[in-house]
Amino acid sequence: xxxxxxxxxxxxxxxxxxxxxxxxxxxxxxxxxxxxxxxxxxxxxxxxxxxxxxxxxxxxxxxxxxxxxxxxxxxxxxxxxxxxxxxxxxxxxxxxxxxxxxxxxxxxxxxxxxxxxxxxxxxxxxxxxxxxxxxxxxxxxxxxxxxxxxxxxxxxxxxxxxxxxxxxxxxxxxxxxxxxxxxxxxxxxxxxxxxxxxxxxxxxxxxxxxxxxxxxxxxxxxxxxxxxx
Amino acid sequence: xxxxxxxxxxxxxxxxxxxxxxxxxxxxxxxxxxxxxxxxxxxxxxxxxxxxxxxxxxxxxxxxxxxxxxxxxxxxxxxxxxxxxxxxxxxxxxxxxxxxxxxxxxxxxxxxxxxxxxxxxxxxxxxxxxxxxxxxxxxxxxxxxxxxxxxxxxxxxxxxxxxxxxxxxxxxxxxxxxxxxxxxxxxxxxxxxxxxxxxxxxxxxxxxxxxxxxxxxxxxxxxxxxxxx
Numbered sequence: 467x468x469x470x471x472x473x474x475x476x477x478x479x480x481x482x483x484x485x486x487x488x489x490x491x492x493x494x495x496x497x498x499x500x501x502x503x504x505x506x507x508x509x510x511x512x513x514x515x516x517x518x519x520x521x522x523x524x525x526x527x528x529x530x531x532x533x534x535x536x537x538x539x540x541x542x543x544x545x546x547x548x549x550x551x552x553x554x555x556x557x558x559x560x561x562x563x564x565x566x567x568x569x570x571x572x573x574x575x576x577x578x579x580x581x582x583x584x585x586x587x588x589x590x591x592x593x594x595x596x597x598x599x600x601x602x603x604x605x606x607x608x609x610x611x612x613x614x615x616x617x618x619x620x621x622x623x624x625x626x627x628x629x630x631x632x633x634x635x636x637x638x639x640x641x642x643x644x645x646x647x648x649x650x651x652x653x654x655x656x657x658x659x660x661x662x663x664x665x666x667x668x669x670x671x672x673x674x675x676x677x678x679x680x681x682x683x684x685x686x687x688x689x690x691x692x693x694x695x
Numbered sequence: 696x697x698x699x700x701x702x703x704x705x706x707x708x709x710x711x712x713x714x715x716x717x718x719x720x721x722x723x724x725x726x727x728x729x730x731x732x733x734x735x736x737x738x739x740x741x742x743x744x745x746x747x748x749x750x751x752x753x754x755x756x757x758x759x760x761x762x763x764x765x766x767x768x769x770x771x772x773x774x775x776x777x778x779x780x781x782x783x784x785x786x787x788x789x790x791x792x793x794x795x796x797x798x799x800x801x802x803x804x805x806x807x808x809x810x811x812x813x814x815x816x817x818x819x820x821x822x823x824x825x826x827x828x829x830x831x832x833x834x835x836x837x838x839x840x841x842x843x844x845x846x847x848x849x850x851x852x853x854x855x856x857x858x859x860x861x862x863x864x865x866x867x868x869x870x871x872x873x874x875x876x877x878x879x880x881x882x883x884x885x886x887x888x889x890x891x892x893x894x895x896x897x898x899x900x901x902x903x904x905x906x907x908x909x910x911x912x913x914x915x916x917x918x919x920x921x922x923x924x
Contacts, residue, residue, distance in 0.1 A: 479864070483864040483866075489861060521773075535861070536857070536861065537864075538773050538774065538775050539773075540772065540773055540774065541772045541774060543770045543772055543922075544767050544768075544769055545770060628765070631765055631766060637708060637712075638923065639923065642920065644874075644918060645873075645874035645893055645894040645895070646874070647891070647892045662876070663874040671924065687874070687875075689874070691871065691872045691873070692870070692872075694867065694868065694869055695774070695870055
């Protein structure tokens with residue numbers, strides 16, 4: 467008898483690796499595996515769910531569970547607030563608000579947020595620092611319509627990033643990563659040269675149907691976004 | 696009475712957003728919520744698990760379930776094989792092997808793989824094309840010790856990426872993304888200019904304790920890695 471779902475998962479992984487269950491094969495049902503392993507069916511279910519989440523098994527309600535032929539592996543990225551990211555590196559976090567004003571949203575940001583061009587949004591430009599040195603440059607459009615009570619904090623004391631996480635829960639979001647060449651303004655803010663490669667994170671979040679914010683975050687050379695597979 | 700776990704999840708999300716349950720608050724137990732919503736306790740459990748996976752709730756076995764004060768949101772990235780990625784864009788995939796030889800592994804790759812410098816590994820350099828145009832440049836070190844039967848395929852006919860996914864299951868991996876400036880060789884392979892920003896993906900995978908492969912993949916300007924939050 468196996469102790470828990472982790473032991474069942476490990477045995478399932480072993481059989482996939484050893485090709486006891488080759489790619490494309492339908493594996494035995496949960497009931498049969500529960501009997502074989504001497505565990506509850508729920509334990510088998512928990513183990514198979516975990517392996518399916520890794521992409522190695524494909525579960526279909528009627529056709530049963532198959533070993534994936536071309537498993538799509540998945541990686542989970544944690545998206546921390548920037549202050550925590552900096553502090554986790556053992557450095558002191560600070561931030562500087564470079565611009566804050568109501569402004570008509572430009573087309574590119576409006577398209578990302580699903581808004582009409584020219585709607586008035588709050589524009590914020592922030593430099594995040596680690597140990598006093600530029601760490602990330604942030605440009606953000608914030609939809610005042612979704613803010614609680616319409617009352618905004620003093621963004622010199624709390625970053626919009628942190629305040630939103632604490633105060634405005636979103637239901638869905640979209641995130642994209644790319645490599646770009648720093649513009650003269652971006653290079654100046656980050657203390658790098660124009661044209662240097664920057665790691666760009668663009669994120670849009672919605673509360674139901676209403677867009678909350680579109681943010682474009684730039685990290686200079688040397689930044690790595692890392693996770694486990 | 697609520698229909699299913701999705702309805703319970705939506706009501707939980709509504710209460711968190713509306714601050715009926717503010718950040719840091721301990722929410723009612725599963726039993727109490729099951730009674731309130733008129734559903735089975737397992738239904739509440741399923742809904743809370745989903746919300747906890749999004750980072751908005753923190754579940755502790757003894758202390759109960761709390762609304763996260765600074766929720767760490769998570770994004771799931773799918774890591775497809777490159778052929779599928781290209782075909783999903785509606786383009787024809789092809790690949791060109793630029794180099795294939797046994798070579799002593801250099802220090803940087805050895806460190807990533809947890810091997811001693813100078814161990815003989817298979818070195819592969821591949822250009823992935825979309826519609827005949829360079830899509831990604833790949834440099835890979837492959838540990839022959841973990842390959843099934845020691846028999847290698849003809850990598851001109853199947854990319855190492857696809858062959859490994861089909862033939863060598865890994866247990867854990869590490870993936871990192873960064874922005875770099877293309878070296879002269881990389882720029883030449885991708886048909887871009889030296890110094891142009893490239894999106895770099897570095898991945899190491901292991902089978903148990905044994906490293907399988909270290910791969911460094913470069914995408915030229917315009918590439919975006921995108922997912923939902």
